[in-house]
Amino acid sequence: MIVEVLLFVVGAILLHYWISRPRGMPPGPMVIPYLGSRPVFNVEHVQKMHKIYGDIFKAELGPHKFIFLCNNKLIKEALAKAEFADRPQLEMVHFLTDGQEAGVVMSNGKRWQNARRFLLRNLRDLGMGKTYLEESILEEARALVKDFKSNAGTPCHTPESLNIAVLNIIWQMVANKRYDLHDKEVLNPIAILRSIDASSKVLLIEFIPWLRKLLPEFVKEKLLTGIMRKVKDSIVTLLKDTIDSHRATLDPANPRDVIDEYLIAIDEKSEIAEYFGELDLMRIIFDLFAAGFDTTANTLRWIILYMARFPEVQRRVQQQIDEVVPRDTLPSYQHKSRLPLLEATIQEVLRSSSMIHSGVQRAAQTDTYLGGYFIPKGSWVFGCSGICHMDSRYWEEPQEFRPERFLDQEGKVKTPKEGLMPFGSGRRSCLGEALSRMELYIFTAALLQNFTFSPPAGVEVDLEANPKQPASRMPKEQNIVISIRE
Template sequence: MENDTSSLGVLPRVLGISSVGVVCILLMLKLGNRRQYKLPPGPWAWPVVGNLPQLKGNPGFYYKVLDFREKYGDIFRLQMGVHNVIFVFGHRYVQELLCNKGELITKRPNWMYIPDKLLHGKGIVWSFGESWRTMQANLKSAQEDPIVVSALQRHLAAEYEMFQSHAKKCSSHTLEDLIRQVAFNFLSSFLMGKRYSYEDEDMVKIRDKLADFSRCMATANCVNFLPFLATLERAKIKEAEDDQDFVFSQFREILQEKSNTSRTGLLSDFFQIYLSKSENERSADGMTEIDLLRTTVDMFVAGTDNLMVSTKWILMALVKYPDVQSKCRSEIIEAVGRDQRVQSEDRQRTPYTLATIKEIQRMYSPVTLTPFHCPEQDITVGGYDIPKDSFIMIDCRAPCKNGQFWKNPDVFSPDRFLDLNGTQRLPETCFIPYGTGPRYCIGKYIADIFLYMFTANILQNFQITTRNPEEQLSFENVFNLFGLHPLHFDKVELKTFDE
């Protein structure tokens, strides 16, 4: 028995030693596999949190990343909590990734904590595969449909009338509030064929719930990078689920109202196009009701901020360059007059105004980095390996100021876009305010309509100035959840010509 007991005592020690040995072998194999990759350079990272502490603080995430670019070059990696993120800058590498290898990086990391808990692979932003391709094709088709575009222009013209009446009188709404409302109603018109009054209680609830949901859904949410913090964020995540359920219920009511009306009329919004298809067609297309609702939320969340912040930068730039503002206004009045609303088709008759908006987008686009891309297989860029399912963030801003393709890129000059005729074309990745490649921003078609019509109608009817015209307007900005936000837009004012 003594011999048996001693044998039993040795066994755990042997198993323990064996287990340690197995773990060591696995670690060695893992390290060996790592050495097979030539990964981009990057800074030393703290255990658990990685480089997250170095990415916090003003003026925001984007500028912190630029500091790393200056030190490590156009391709580098940062450890953001549990995720290894590879950043890609420079026209050459952006072109290589988004265009040449675009089909290999359409995947989104929807297994991250917040997207996994709230989105379940649905919608247009965080989905991938056939579901995403189908929804993207449907949205693109709707935005290019002449009946939808015509209805959208009518809605925006009516919306501008409301905006103008508020902007001319001493309204309780700030200029930023008014722009946000116009952007929200514009998207609502495209998606649901519905506009709201500025004081509509349902609209205010929907807009506020979407804003709260957007903050929770932001990629920068710490739980996405440090999932062990989820227990501390449980209440916020539950609140986001409730916000989403409320918005879904409101959208379902609108969908039901449309379903109860005749379907023989013209299909003038995204909901009507969805309802025009049979259940079998929707199932075959991967366009179920939940796909529709999630995509609608995505379009509101991403679109409202994009349109609002882009408009703010356009108005600020027109203040900074008063001669350009005057030239645009003269062109609009000569082509359209003062008594008729500017429409989307007037773009061809006002080329300088259109070129001015593009030049402002080139220099002041709020969008800096693409959402996360993930390669479906191991790929190489710039001589570095990017393993399958790595997280990639790609720069949208620097190519717009590349001196190789833009003469005097730091000089504001709308004329550079007037010089682009049929024989002179820029590379696809030189002007990418909406990204490029397969996963470009699908809302770019209606965004172009909005930015042109809204800006042109403001120019037609208002002088864009500041509270103190003698004081130079500061273009100081900060990186927020969406992109670069101007800090001093509150100084911008619209004045009628008789003031």
């Protein structure tokens, strides 16, 4: 009798599950009720599922539904819609603010709109994307060249000074501060952030609520809670000290940077500051901090690795730089139009590396349709630009590294109409794209003017992504040889 009752209850639960499921969703792997489907956590999973299910497919984990878009037209259509302007709600991404929505990257609605509008206005006023910011980037490039020279001749990992040089550009606008290229105050938080393994174990705990309730506290502490607390303590100390020092020396008549402008907006209760507060400011600073040391710096690492792997491309770029720029002068923006191969090479690295392979996740605000399929409210939506970057519909022989694909018959840089989205698309595309492009150009030009990069003798450069960071395509740490050019 007990067995029959249990079977009836289980059957009723399963029947309710299937009856309540939305119809018309994209194809995807088989779903186990209340658990989900085969996980799609990393770049390799996305690539395999795309081959099986096509340009739009889904995966599920617990109650969460994930929609993957692998077609240029679908991605741009979706990311331009207001229905897909939100970020998903996940407690883990707001660990700095104890689960409270804050900042500009992962916030939504009017809070996000105000923060983005505020940052765009103030960063532009402080020089983002403008030529007078160029001297700050050149200053960091000179310091970076000097530091790289100290590492020349012996196989080594790409120096950590690269991260701080890139961070210093945005940090001077945000906090009116420049770090020494070996400053432990900022290197330690970077090391802790990198130590986080975005593994399936952690994601399972976050995405399946009932599993999180069942696990003993010591297991959650080891897999998630303890790790996030360590990160939070390190980052909050750095950010809080920065905010406190600004508050103590604030002069409303003479704002120095973004933090000053934010504090003034709070004090004056300006219209844009409806959602502003010091907790929110801390998260905004963290968002800019992470963007400053992470994306652009790792793109530069990819550039160095690709140059070491393809020495002939490196040689031709260096030859063009030598023909245009005197050796005692760093390349600047005035030289850019005469260095088309350099710009084409950067574009080809952005395409080939596809670091933010699946974009930054969005969430459906309402039930809607896309590509002929039903997308339920709350679904996570990923614009998989990395798939498009390697799609033969947009690129001839996409697996080959060919900077010339970005040059026209006259040798001038051309921009493809579709298929290239390294900075995202639509309403929430990267707000620092102009700054990042300027940094990539100046830093790459300075490094290739002064150094040749190569693998150690008998070793081949590894262009596979770092498996410890499966959700994106970060470069592997590996030895290279930095040779000073005469």
